[in-house]
Amino acid sequence: MILRTSPASPFGRKVKIAAAVLGLSERIEIVPADTTDPSDDLRVHNPLGKIPVLVTEDGTALYDSPVIVEYLDHLAGGGRLIPAGTARFEVLTLQALADGLIDAAIMQVYEVRFRPEERREPTWVDYQAQKVTRALDRLESRAGAIGDALDAGTIALACALGYLDFRFEGRWRESHPALVAWLDGFAARVPAFEKTRPN
Incomplete structure (x- = not known):
């Protein structure tokens, strides 16, 4: 299989950690993708030009990260990262909240990266920042309930x-000590978290 991603992508990192946890890393070749380059054949696999994309052994392109993680879980026998029953929806909801947090953070980065300073919209940046703040506050209040589970949501x-x-x-850390402690525990249990850290 081929994973099209970039080292800095948190969504690509999620897939790489999931693969490592499931023992599938050796079956995946990571091929860098440049989402800003119109000539990158990433768009052949995903017409949206987004990463990550997993090209399976039969040539099927899967995107984006929640679909890929579920596929990898399926390959590993199912039920390891996405449980059955009502627990499934708890895991998927946590994954959706975390992914939405990432999306809102990326929108803030893109506003600076792709717009000249005179065209930036502070109201838009603040709108995205508020999403991140609300998500962090919700997660902080429930950090104890997240516990030590290793699933699609916690990854x-x-x-x-x-x-x-x-x-x-890391400005989030000062006001979210329970999440800091939770992340420290996750990193200690999951070596792939440090191995996939972007530079």
């Missing part, structure tokens, strides 16, 4: 917090 959450460390200098 996504670790990658979301890791992205805030990477792009926002």
Whole structure:
């Protein structure tokens, strides 16, 4: 299989950690993708030009990260990262919250990266920042309930917090001590978290 992603992508990181946890890393070749390059054949696999994309052994392209993680879980026998029954929806909801946090953080990064300063919209940036704040506050209040589970939701959450460390200098940490403790525990249990840390 081929994973099209970039080292800085938190969504690509989520897939790489999931693969490592499931023992599938050796079956996946990571091929860098440049979402800003119109000539990158990423668009052949995903017409949206977004990463990550997993090209399966039969040539099928799967995107984006929640679909890929579920596929990898299926390959590993199912029920390891996405449980059955009502627990499934708890895991998927945590994954959706963490992914949404990442999306809102990325929108703030893109506003600076792709717009000249005179065209930036502070109201838009603040709108996205408020999403991140609300998500962090909700997660902080429930950090104890998240516990030590290793599933699609907790992997996504670790990658979301890791992205805030990477792009926002870890400013979230001071006001979210329970999440800091949770992430420290996750990193200690999951070696792939450190191995996939972007530079």
